[in-house]
Amino acid sequence: MIQTKGYAAFSATTDLSSFDFTRRDLGAHDVLIEILYCGVCHSDLHAARNEWNSAIYPIVPGHEIVGKITAVGNLVTNFKVGDLAGVGCFVDSCRTCPNCQEGLEQYCDTGAISTYNSLRLDGKTQTFGGYSNNIVVDEKYTLHVSDKLDLARVAPLLCAGVTTYSPLRHWKVGKGHKVGVLGLGGLGHMAVKFAVSFGAEVTMLSSSANKKVDADMLGAHHFALTSDAETMKNLTMKFDFIINTVSAPHDYNTYLQLLKSDGVMVLLGAPPTPSQIHAFSLLGKRRTLAGSLIGGIKETQEMLDYCAAHNIMSDIELIPMDKINEAYERMLKSDVKYRFVVDMATL
Numbered sequence: 001m002i003q004t005k006g007y008a009a010f011s012a013t014t015d016l017s018s019f020d021f022t023r024r025d026l027g028a029h030d031v032l033i034e035i036l037y038c039g040v041c042h043s044d045l046h047a048a049r050n051e052w053n054s055a056i057y058p059i060v061p062g063h064e065i066v067g068k069i070t071a072v073g074n075l076v077t078n079f080k081v082g083d084l085a086g087v088g089c090f091v092d093s094c095r096t097c098p099n100c101q102e103g104l105e106q107y108c109d110t111g112a113i114s115t116y117n118s119l120r121l122d123g124k125t126q127t128f129g130g131y132s133n134n135i136v137v138d139e140k141y142t143l144h145v146s147d148k149l150d151l152a153r154v155a156p157l158l159c160a161g162v163t164t165y166s167p168l169r170h171w172k173v174g175k176g177h178k179v180g181v182l183g184l185g186g187l188g189h190m191a192v193k194f195a196v197s198f199g200a201e202v203t204m205l206s207s208s209a210n211k212k213v214d215a216d217m218l219g220a221h222h223f224a225l226t227s228d229a230e231t232m233k234n235l236t237m238k239f240d241f242i243i244n245t246v247s248a249p250h251d252y253n254t255y256l257q258l259l260k261s262d263g264v265m266v267l268l269g270a271p272p273t274p275s276q277i278h279a280f281s282l283l284g285k286r287r288t289l290a291g292s293l294i295g296g297i298k299e300t301q302e303m304l305d306y307c308a309a310h311n312i313m314s315d316i317e318l319i320p321m322d323k324i325n326e327a328y329e330r331m332l333k334s335d336v337k338y339r340f341v342v343d344m345a346t347l
Contacts, residue, residue: 001025002032005347006132007321008058009048015325016048019058021128023136028075030136033085038130039064039156039314040340042186042247045328047117051272056117062130063089063115064158064341066151076139084151086143086304087135088158089294091115091127095140103298105141131324133347143301146308153313156186156339157304159294160314164191164243165303167266167292168198173241175199180235180242181220182255184211186314187245187268189338192218193312195243203239205255214337218315232258237285245269252289256281264288314339320346 001022008019026032044061046052065087069079079085090112093100097109105112113120116129129135145154164187173179179200181191188204195202196219203222204215212223225231235258242255247269253276256265263285282289295303307313316339319327327340 006060008060012050026073028073030073032071033067034070035067035344037152037155038062059117060128064155065130066155084145086145103296105296106294156314160186162295162300162303166295177240180205180239183245186339191243253281259287261285267291316341
């Protein structure tokens with residue numbers, strides 16, 4: 001077994017703290033990654049505090065992982081020692097269902113195996129994530145990372161990046177489309193960057209007037225204050241697509257009215273309570289309310305390659321491992337632009 005140091009949540013009400021554990025020995029198709037940086041996703045906080053009622057303690061969070069390969073199994077063909085590599089939100093899937101066969105492992109019919117707080121296919125072995133100094137992953141679920149970009153800023157691409165890239169690509173968003181991005185946070189700032197890069201005309205939709213400066217900096221063509229009634233009236237039937245990244249409760253119907261005929265609002269945020277949808281918000285203009293998860297391995301690699309070619313990275317605040325509990329509290333206050341990343345050299 002491989003000795004590993006990490007940070008873990010031991011209950012829903014206690015701070016994360018140091019945790020020594022073991023990783024499995026390398027199998028024939030496995031790679032061992034020395035973790036250099038790990039992004040901090042809001043879902044890490046949800047899991048650590050058991051807000052989704054699915055906690056398997058102890059939990060070592062972290063699914064935005066970048067590092068360097070230090071060992072490979074004897075049948076590994078796609079990686080070698082010294083390569084930079086990344087790991088995203090899942091580390092395995094059934095591999096045989098129609099979705100897995102189509103490269104949509106994130107929608108695996110039996111459920112993809114999450115990078116942490118999950119049980120492997122044997123139903124017994126718990127997964128531990130990237131708040132640690134190493135990880136063992138099957139090469140089929142490992143990503144190549146370019147050395148052209150700042151590795152710390154690449155880490156959040158493994159979740160926030162592909163979560164926004166995937167729906168924009170699926171709905172073929174590009175030149176000639178008008179896109180609204182609702183919510184400016186870890187997901188929203190990446191949605192703006194990608195939509196602008198793909199050639200769309202992008203409007204940042206926010207209830208906070210002070211977000212305009214940031215929206216401009218990120219490349220948004222327009223800014224709209226959603227708390228202003230006149231502004232919202234003028235936006236009626238303006239957009240082909242709205243990328244909705246908001247996880248707080250809000251009225252979907254208000255934003256569906258901003259879509260043109262055949263417009264699509266894609267949900268990426270997950271509010272804690274069900275939302276009521278009025279039928280005519282959809283019927284009147286043949287609008288679509290859709291959802292999207294992360295991306296599969298092939299698409300995630302495509303996204304990483306696109307970012308390397310176009311110099312796209314997340315905006316981050318780099319923190320030491322012992323500041324993770326403070327970072328969680330700041331996340332709750334939206335006090336980060338736009339993603340915390342842990343420097344694992346500080347572990």
